[in-house]
Amino acid sequence: MGGVIGKEKKDFKVLTLENLKFLENNTNYTKEYLLECHKNFIEDCPSGLLDKKTYIKYYEEMYPDGNAKKFCNQVFEKFDIDKNGKIDFVEYILAMSVLSQDGxxxxxxxxxxxxxxxxxxxxxxxxxxxxxxxxxxxxxxxxxxxxxxxxxxxxxxxxxxxxxxxxxxxxxxxxxxxxxxxxxxxxxxxxxxxxxxx
Structure with missing residues (x-):
């Protein structure tokens, strides 16, 4: 599913109206919040996709004395819903929504x-x-x-x-x-x- 709600979606940098509506309907996030998150996501991932290498690098910077590879490999797999080796904005928001649940x-x-x-x-x-x-x-x-x-x-x-x-x-x-x-x-x-x- 990740990012490919409609079969024609190819440019992961673009947040389509269809994907925006999907995220509004399937998360507790507002349209404004999603648009801001998308802007920040694209700043960090200009291609619109977060690859595992970049994800690991991010954690290596957060934990310079540790070894992030094993941990990141396990977590990345959970976020990569369509198993294409990259996390797109839709997958990222769905994961963020699940992880930020109360209770x-x-x-x-x-x-x-x-x-x-x-x-x-x-x-x-x-x-x-x-x-x-x-x-x-x-x-x-x-x-x-x-x-x-x-x-x-x-x-x-x-x-x-x-x-x-x-x-x-x-x-x-x-x-x-x-x-x-x-x-x-x-x-x-x-x-x-x-x-x-x-």
């Missing part, structure tokens, strides 16, 4: 989707470990340097969240377990998703 429960659902990299509706231990290591590396924390043990952290999280002990965490288990754990819900509630993923 801890909504934020937890979004976090679950970020962890569920194979999109099978469950988080397994490998997926959990991959994202934890990617976040550690993003902020420049190495597992060895700070005695952070990703496998132990994963085991602890699964002990708390995997209520049916099947080795997988469903969205319901993730949301309910996080809501019931003040430490986990506090991390999510402090706008971690918006500031980290966008």
């Amino acid at each position: 801890l429960s909504n934020k937890l659902k979004i976090a679950f989707q970020m962890y569920d990299t194979d999109r099978n509706g469950y988080i397994d231990k490998k997926e959990m470990e991959r994202i934890i290591v990617a976040v550690f590396e993003l902020v420049g924390e190495t597992v060895k340097k700070n005695n952070l043990n990703a496998k132990k952290l994963v085991e602890d999280l699964f002990a708390k969240l995997d209520t049916d002990n099947d080795g997988l965490i469903s969205e319901e288990e993730f949301v309910q377990g996080s809501l019931n754990d003040p430490c986990l819900s506090n991390i999510i509630d402090q706008n971690e998703i918006e500031s980290t993923y966008l």
Whole structure:
């Protein structure tokens, strides 16, 4: 879908009336806000497309002591709806709209989707470990340097969240377990998703 609401759309720099109406109808953003966002997006991405290399570079500047590649690869894939290797303005706004939703429960659902990299509706231990290591590396924390043990952290999280002990965490288990754990819900509630993923 991203940017190609009508089949004839080829110039990603142009925000068509059709795409503007689509975004107004599918987000909580006003026409004026969308036009301002589009102007800023085009200033940053003159072609009208954000590629993965530029996305990674942006995060490398934000986290100069970290390694942004693993993290950005996982997040970029979630935003690239049409899987063309680039994020256009429509995809960007849809992602921004989803990530800026109010309510801890909504934020937890979004976090679950970020962890569920194979999109099978469950988080397994490998997926959990991959994202934890990617976040550690993003902020420049190495597992060895700070005695952070990703496998132990994963085991602890699964002990708390995997209520049916099947080795997988469903969205319901993730949301309910996080809501019931003040430490986990506090991390999510402090706008971690918006500031980290966008």
